[in-house]
Amino acid sequence: ALIPLLAPSSLLQNIPESGHKYYLQFSTEDYRTGEDAGNCLATVLYPKKKSPPVVSIKCSHTKDQKEIHEEDNRIYQRIRHQSKPITGSNIPDSYGNIEPALEPVWALAVAGSSSIMWEKSTETLGYFLAQVKSVRQWIRKDNFTEFDYTVLLHEIPTQEMISCHMRLTWLPGHPLKVKHFCASESHSVDEGSGAESGSAAAPAAGKGANF
Amino acid sequence: MWLSLGIIFSLGILIPGKSSLKLQYDRDQVLHIVPETFQQVQHLQLLCSTLMLDLWKPLLPEDIRAGEDLHIRIPAPLVEEVKDTLDQHLISYRVLIPDVQKLVDQSMPREGSSHRQVSGGYVYTKYHPMEEIYQWMTQIQKKNSEVVTQHFLGKTFENREMYYLQIGQPSNKPKKIIWMDCGIHAREWISPAFCQWFVKEILQNYKTDPKISRFLQNLDLYVLPVLNIDGYIYSWEEDRLWRKSRSLYENGTCYGTDLNRNFNSSWGSVGISFNCSSDLFCGSGPESEPETKAVAQFIRSKKSDIVCYLTMHSYGQLILTPYGSTTKPPSNSEELMQVGKEAAAALTGKYGTSYKVGSTALILYNNSGSSRDWVHTIGIPLSYTFELRDMGTYGFLLPASQIQPTCEETMLAVTTIIDYVDKKYFPNGAVVLTSSSLGLSLCLSIVLTWTAL
Numbered sequence: 283a284l285i286p287l288l289a290p291s292s293l294l295q296n297i298p299e300s301g302h303k304y305y306l307q308f309s310t311e312d313y314r315t316g317e318d319a320g321n322c323l324a325t326v327l328y329p330k331k332k333s334p335p336v337v338s339i340k341c342s343h344t345k346d347q348k349e350i351h352e353e354d355n356r357i358y359q360r361i362r363h364q365s366k367p368i369t370g371s372n373i374p375d376s377y378g379n380i381e382p383a384l385e386p387v388w389a390l391a392v393a394g395s396s397s398i399m400w401e402k403s404t405e406t407l408g409y410f411l412a413q414v415k416s417v418r419q420w421i422r423k424d425n426f427t428e429f430d431y432t433v434l435l436h437e438i439p440t441q442e443m444i445s446c447h448m449r450l451t452w453l454p455g456h457p458l459k460v461k462h463f464c465a466s467e468s469h470s471v472d473e474g475s476g477a478e479s480g481s482a483a484a485p486a487a488g489k490g491a492n493f
Numbered sequence: 494m495w496l497s498l499g500i501i502f503s504l505g506i507l508i509p510g511k512s513s514l515k516l517q518y519d520r521d522q523v524l525h526i527v528p529e530t531f532q533q534v535q536h537l538q539l540l541c542s543t544l545m546l547d548l549w550k551p552l553l554p555e556d557i558r559a560g561e562d563l564h565i566r567i568p569a570p571l572v573e574e575v576k577d578t579l580d581q582h583l584i585s586y587r588v589l590i591p592d593v594q595k596l597v598d599q600s601m602p603r604e605g606s607s608h609r610q611v612s613g614g615y616v617y618t619k620y621h622p623m624e625e626i627y628q629w630m631t632q633i634q635k636k637n638s639e640v641v642t643q644h645f646l647g648k649t650f651e652n653r654e655m656y657y658l659q660i661g662q663p664s665n666k667p668k669k670i671i672w673m674d675c676g677i678h679a680r681e682w683i684s685p686a687f688c689q690w691f692v693k694e695i696l697q698n699y700k701t702d703p704k705i706s707r708f709l710q711n712l713d714l715y716v717l718p719v720l721n722i723d724g725y726i727y728s729w730e731e732d733r734l735w736r737k738s739r740s741l742y743e744n745g746t747c748y749g750t751d752l753n754r755n756f757n758s759s760w761g762s763v764g765i766s767f768n769c770s771s772d773l774f775c776g777s778g779p780e781s782e783p784e785t786k787a788v789a790q791f792i793r794s795k796k797s798d799i800v801c802y803l804t805m806h807s808y809g810q811l812i813l814t815p816y817g818s819t820t821k822p823p824s825n826s827e828e829l830m831q832v833g834k835e836a837a838a839a840l841t842g843k844y845g846t847s848y849k850v851g852s853t854a855l856i857l858y859n860n861s862g863s864s865r866d867w868v869h870t871i872g873i874p875l876s877y878t879f880e881l882r883d884m885g886t887y888g889f890l891l892p893a894s895q896i897q898p899t900c901e902e903t904m905l906a907v908t909t910i911i912d913y914v915d916k917k918y919f920p921n922g923a924v925v926l927t928s929s930s931l932g933l934s935l936c937l938s939i940v941l942t943w944t945a946l
Contacts, residue, residue, distance in 0.1 A: 376890065378890040439773075443734050
């Protein structure tokens with residue numbers, strides 16, 4: 283049976299012997315500016331046996347590729363023009379402030395941790411990025427930018443703050459490469475990503491970071 | 494950029510010969526320049542270092558780049574000279590701030606401003622540590638003693654005093670009570686900020702706003718600005734993202750109960766942990782925590798007069814109704830939803846911020862032991878949890894710049910609910926005529942008289 287959920291535009295279908303299928307319609311917005319960034323239609327099937335969900339998704343984009351590339355390049359240039367390797371901590375700080383010089387680094391953290399959240403979330407566990415505890419840039423000989431992050435993920439509904447170490451590599455026009463390792467207290471198993479992710483199925487990744 | 498004002502002050506103190514108390518920036522200008530060529534960059538770097546100009550962005554001359562924003566503060570006596578040299582080098586500029594001192598003055602509380610009348614220059618658009626909130630409460634009562642009294646509620650685990658403010662027109666007739674608490678969860682700083690803002694708004698406007706004046710005659714507002722004081726202080730001093738109280742468990746090896754899982758409503762059944770190290774630890778039993786007990790005891794003692802309970806949290810932009818422990822709807826779910834939706838609509842009207850309304854179990858997650866649920870089960874009909882801004886972009890770390898808009902819009906939602914309560918229990922309530930609202934009040938009294946027939 284199709285069960286209408288109170289959250290707008292979503293349905294849950296219980297498929298006996300198969301699992302739970304969610305039908306979702308949602309809008310997206312630019313993380314930084316809040317501007318409307320398009321709508322998406324998706325289905326998510328959580329199989330009865332614990333395995334990653336099966337996702338199909340289609341989004342409309344309000345920004346064209348050229349605009350996205352230009353913004354990505356602006357962020358990239360801001361990072362490359364720093365005279366020393368970038369380091370930072372507590373972004374945003376206790377009062378919600380982000381130093382302008384660290385905005386690009388925060389933006390990358392948002393994109394990179396969305397990949398962690400994509401892997402970690404389940405039918406009953408969701409995440410938000412609460413804070414970047416620390417960041418440190420590794421200078422490379424090639425054109426890629428590389429950062430080591432410690433990020434705090436706010437886990438719902440447990441309310442825990444999960445500390446994750448994230449190694450992120452990026453060049454505009456390329457998918458974000460993210461390796462992560464999250465410590466966890468409530469579960470006995472620590473989990474991390476072995477290989478590179480940057481799943482093409484994720485709306486955020488695929489064509490490089492869209493800011 | 495405005496954060497740099499703090500840097501100006503400290504720089505001023507370092508310059509010899511200047512009085513360290515009164516720093517004047519009369520007619521200093523801030524220029525916005527985007528250097529186009531490397532030569533321009535070099536000239537600007539030279540200018541900044543020779544004249545010792547105050548760089549707002551970037552902070553160091555060596556970080557000046559072609560194609561990037563440059564903001565410099567020019568002291569008034571040098572403005573003409575600097576503009577001349579920029580013109581000579583064909584460097585275009587824009588005046589970002591024509592008078593720095595004017596801006597500084599605007600951002601400080603001054604004599605005669607309404608803030609001062611209410612509580613002596615308290616800044617409501619900043620987050621305040623507990624010490625300042627205690628002082629604020631004392632000041633609020635002192636300056637508004639005709640309608641405000643401060644009361645002791647109980648003590649926290651770490652032995653700190655919990656106070657609430659009672660606001661209302663003294664009256665001989667029995668009054669109904671609206672209770673609002675903030676800061677059950679330590680890291681949700683926007684919540685205590687709202688309680689303070691709410692009190693300020695009520696006290697600033699009750700003499701002139703007919704709606705507020707009306708309900709203050711019929712209702713007493715009880716406001717507890719910080720419920721989890723120990724946790725709040727801990728989030729300022731040790732761990733900004735701390736949630737729970739600071740009670741000690743397990744032979745002093747583990748800290749804190751989630752106070753919003755500690756009330757006696759299906760306690761310990763769902764959405765909790767019995768493990769102290771969890772952020773959802775529900776305590777050793779219902780009302781095991783002194784903070785919970787203080788609030789519950791008080792509400793129990795006044796329950797026949799309390800008609801509405803509001804508890805403020807963040808984040809998520811939600812107005813939540815009972816219950817969290819079951820999807821079974823409460824007896825007055827239609828009323829709860831109706832009023833909740835009206836409140837959300839009023840809120841959205843201000844800045845377009847969208848809020849969802851519904852029961853916790855349906856739109857959020859299952860949880861037991863919440864204050865909102867418990868209050869409803871003992872017979873208080875209108876019980877709401879507000880989850881304030883935002884939706885996760887900053888989450889708990891909501892910038893202070895959003896305090897004002899968040900509080901302004903939330904104010905509209907809360908007054909909608911208070912208004913509803915006022916009209917529900919006092920349908921023939923007294924109407925106060927003031928010169929500025931004569932027309933409104935006349936209409937109001939006509940409608941009220943008509944409905945009473």
